[in-house]
Amino acid sequence: MNYKFSDKVTKLQASAIREILKFTSVPGVISFAAGNPAPEAFPTEKVAEISADLLANDPVLALQYNITEGYTPLRDFLKSWLKSKNCYNPDFDDVIVTSGGQQANELSCKVLLNEGDTLLCESPCFIGSLNAFRSYNVNLCGIEMEDDGINIEKLENAVKTQKNVRMLYVIPNFQNPTGRTMSLEKRKAVYDMACKYDFIILEDDPYGELRFAGENVPTIKSLDTEGRVIYSSTFSKILSSGFRTGFVSAPAEIIQKIVVCKQVSDVHSNIWAQVVAHRFMTTTNLDEHFSDLRAIYRKKCDLMCNYIDNAFSEKISYIRPQGGLFVWCTLPDNCNMNEFCTRAIKEYKIAIVPGNSFSIDENEISHSFRLNYSTPTNDDIIKGMEILSKMTKDILG
Amino acid sequence: MNYKFSDKVTKLQASAIREILKFTSVPGVISFAAGNPAPEAFPTEKVAEISADLLANDPVLALQYNITEGYTPLRDFLKSWLKSKNCYNPDFDDVIVTSGGQQANELSCKVLLNEGDTLLCESPCFIGSLNAFRSYNVNLCGIEMEDDGINIEKLENAVKTQKNVRMLYVIPNFQNPTGRTMSLEKRKAVYDMACKYDFIILEDDPYGELRFAGENVPTIKSLDTEGRVIYSSTFSKILSSGFRTGFVSAPAEIIQKIVVCKQVSDVHSNIWAQVVAHRFMTTTNLDEHFSDLRAIYRKKCDLMCNYIDNAFSEKISYIRPQGGLFVWCTLPDNCNMNEFCTRAIKEYKIAIVPGNSFSIDENEISHSFRLNYSTPTNDDIIKGMEILSKMTKDILG
Numbered sequence: 001m002n003y004k005f006s007d008k009v010t011k012l013q014a015s016a017i018r019e020i021l022k023f024t025s026v027p028g029v030i031s032f033a034a035g036n037p038a039p040e041a042f043p044t045e046k047v048a049e050i051s052a053d054l055l056a057n058d059p060v061l062a063l064q065y066n067i068t069e070g071y072t073p074l075r076d077f078l079k080s081w082l083k084s085k086n087c088y089n090p091d092f093d094d095v096i097v098t099s100g101g102q103q104a105n106e107l108s109c110k111v112l113l114n115e116g117d118t119l120l121c122e123s124p125c126f127i128g129s130l131n132a133f134r135s136y137n138v139n140l141c142g143i144e145m146e147d148d149g150i151n152i153e154k155l156e157n158a159v160k161t162q163k164n165v166r167m168l169y170v171i172p173n174f175q176n177p178t179g180r181t182m183s184l185e186k187r188k189a190v191y192d193m194a195c196k197y198d199f200i201i202l203e204d205d206p207y208g209e210l211r212f213a214g215e216n217v218p219t220i221k222s223l224d225t226e227g228r229v230i231y232s233s234t235f236s237k238i239l240s241s242g243f244r245t246g247f248v249s250a251p252a253e254i255i256q257k258i259v260v261c262k263q264v265s266d267v268h269s270n271i272w273a274q275v276v277a278h279r280f281m282t283t284t285n286l287d288e289h290f291s292d293l294r295a296i297y298r299k300k301c302d303l304m305c306n307y308i309d310n311a312f313s314e315k316i317s318y319i320r321p322q323g324g325l326f327v328w329c330t331l332p333d334n335c336n337m338n339e340f341c342t343r344a345i346k347e348y349k350i351a352i353v354p355g356n357s358f359s360i361d362e363n364e365i366s367h368s369f370r371l372n373y374s375t376p377t378n379d380d381i382i383k384g385m386e387i388l389s390k391m392t393k394d395i396l397g
Numbered sequence: 398m399n400y401k402f403s404d405k406v407t408k409l410q411a412s413a414i415r416e417i418l419k420f421t422s423v424p425g426v427i428s429f430a431a432g433n434p435a436p437e438a439f440p441t442e443k444v445a446e447i448s449a450d451l452l453a454n455d456p457v458l459a460l461q462y463n464i465t466e467g468y469t470p471l472r473d474f475l476k477s478w479l480k481s482k483n484c485y486n487p488d489f490d491d492v493i494v495t496s497g498g499q500q501a502n503e504l505s506c507k508v509l510l511n512e513g514d515t516l517l518c519e520s521p522c523f524i525g526s527l528n529a530f531r532s533y534n535v536n537l538c539g540i541e542m543e544d545d546g547i548n549i550e551k552l553e554n555a556v557k558t559q560k561n562v563r564m565l566y567v568i569p570n571f572q573n574p575t576g577r578t579m580s581l582e583k584r585k586a587v588y589d590m591a592c593k594y595d596f597i598i599l600e601d602d603p604y605g606e607l608r609f610a611g612e613n614v615p616t617i618k619s620l621d622t623e624g625r626v627i628y629s630s631t632f633s634k635i636l637s638s639g640f641r642t643g644f645v646s647a648p649a650e651i652i653q654k655i656v657v658c659k660q661v662s663d664v665h666s667n668i669w670a671q672v673v674a675h676r677f678m679t680t681t682n683l684d685e686h687f688s689d690l691r692a693i694y695r696k697k698c699d700l701m702c703n704y705i706d707n708a709f710s711e712k713i714s715y716i717r718p719q720g721g722l723f724v725w726c727t728l729p730d731n732c733n734m735n736e737f738c739t740r741a742i743k744e745y746k747i748a749i750v751p752g753n754s755f756s757i758d759e760n761e762i763s764h765s766f767r768l769n770y771s772t773p774t775n776d777d778i779i780k781g782m783e784i785l786s787k788m789t790k791d792i793l794g
Binding site for chain 2: 001003004005006007008009012013036037039042044047048051052055056059060061062063064065066099100102103106110111112113114115117128131132134135166198226227228236240241242243244251253254257260261263264265266267268269270271272273
């Protein structure tokens, strides 16, 4: 029969990266296209130990329904942990556990925007969030990214000219895909603008703990005195991505609506993972754990960036990230980026992601591509970057 | 500040049952208001054993990202298992793993309905699904339930008079809240009507394996030759509700859209639970396992219904369920149902759910209330039903 789908989803496509990832199962291909945490960063033994204890002594807790807001001891932990990072204000905030950061961002949009309302975001931007927003038929408007974050003038211009601007979505730390970090000045400017023009900021911070160089920059949430910042993060990069356990700290009124929406989405998030996350976070020396993770990602990033510095064609520019999982490389204007990425996978067997995959409008011309250093083994980074370096010189000289 | 929420969620309220469940933490209250599986029905030892093996030998599988469609071996198992039950047609169907049955129903609505389109459902109906549909601003239209399922004449009348009827949502087996089962004749009539008037049937079957009396009735999905039935079910009642692992069998084109929508909702469902579910289902004697579960629920249902038969006021009517978790009792017309339920909790400390909680329009007058026998212990069923029996006689004579 002939199926009629809702307007919300007819335009929605599986992400372009998924298509590229299909090539990565071809034997011999080295992939810099994914965004998975390094497998060696998972605390597998500790998880096994906590899980065994839980399933032996408290199995019904791990297998029975729980409340939508999240496992209460985990929420309590998150409140105090986020408070210590100035990301939870006990005067007006509340916390909910979500099914990954993805659900946090999706539900924030569902709760606050009508179809046709404007949601501003960085361009390029994380595709997973873009598609979540698209699935609610909102008007997406991308604002150019600079080296130190979103272009403030263009942001203000968009706020003034777009219809019903309700929300700005940003990843201030080690943004996906650019790896860039928003400066404190810009964070302040963005927050001031939200106050002036009365919109909500959705601050997505999945990589915040993965800073392996430079100085920490305060979150936008930490500047929030009016209750207009939704802070979302996840255990995906610091514990396990397969858990699908994320969290949101936001004004209680907003959390209340997110709870109602989450209840109808999935009732609650997998409870085994929530209990394991709680016990892990409260029985681990977190400073040591995060320091171990940073060492893993620092090494992988250095391995990759040293090739860009020393072996890539000099015509490729990039900014060395201070954390996170991604490097953003830009080709010279006269080089066709899509052709470059296609040759990388087809001739050189290296998977990289074309920059326009992260554009609001995929037909927009981009000269950049994204590299990921967290997923490949160190050996594959070396092997792949040697090939990619040679390719850049073959093509660009 | 003053928050403006989307039209979709402003009208959405936390379910009335949640409010009642708050009373159940008051000491001394016996609750027949929940809908949790019996804790003794969880195969806790086997889950612990499978999990230990998984986390010892394949920890990265359990902790890393996986694909949106679901863990491939679990999907393969589901296809052959559902095929054996005539709930998967290899000619046109596909299968996706979802975050519980709740997500299956929510995404089916998101994918197929625009705001304002009509979704028909049984009245009374499962609140969780009603609220999911409401959160997409669709036109909900409830059709009266009879002893053997939905009223077919009223259904056809609604199909003819409502605007853009796109979908019918039904729970044919041991419906929540009424515990009733749709007859084969009505299943056929409903399917024929869907073909005649070109709408989709969303068949929700969380309790199908929990038949402890009477004869099995073929699913509507098993009648589907045109590809217009979405069949959704879950591991919640046969393995673990805390897993949040459900599944959908539907025409491949619909599954494809659900995959894209699920990707933006939560990327994928908790993978530990998916692997454990797969290994449990493929290494357990399922006939024995389901037979154990049925024995547990048969006993609980009998315990409760024997009180209704022998000790309740004769003015209360009900139909003894042949499976599932719920009993639906109806008071005489001259008795105020809401007052009855309030007195039950306040004077008698028995929590029961007022029937109008399950109405499309909560202001509709209902004379029924829902009892649940799966969650309380057998001792509490006896204790609580003794009190409730006395109450019915005190009030109704």
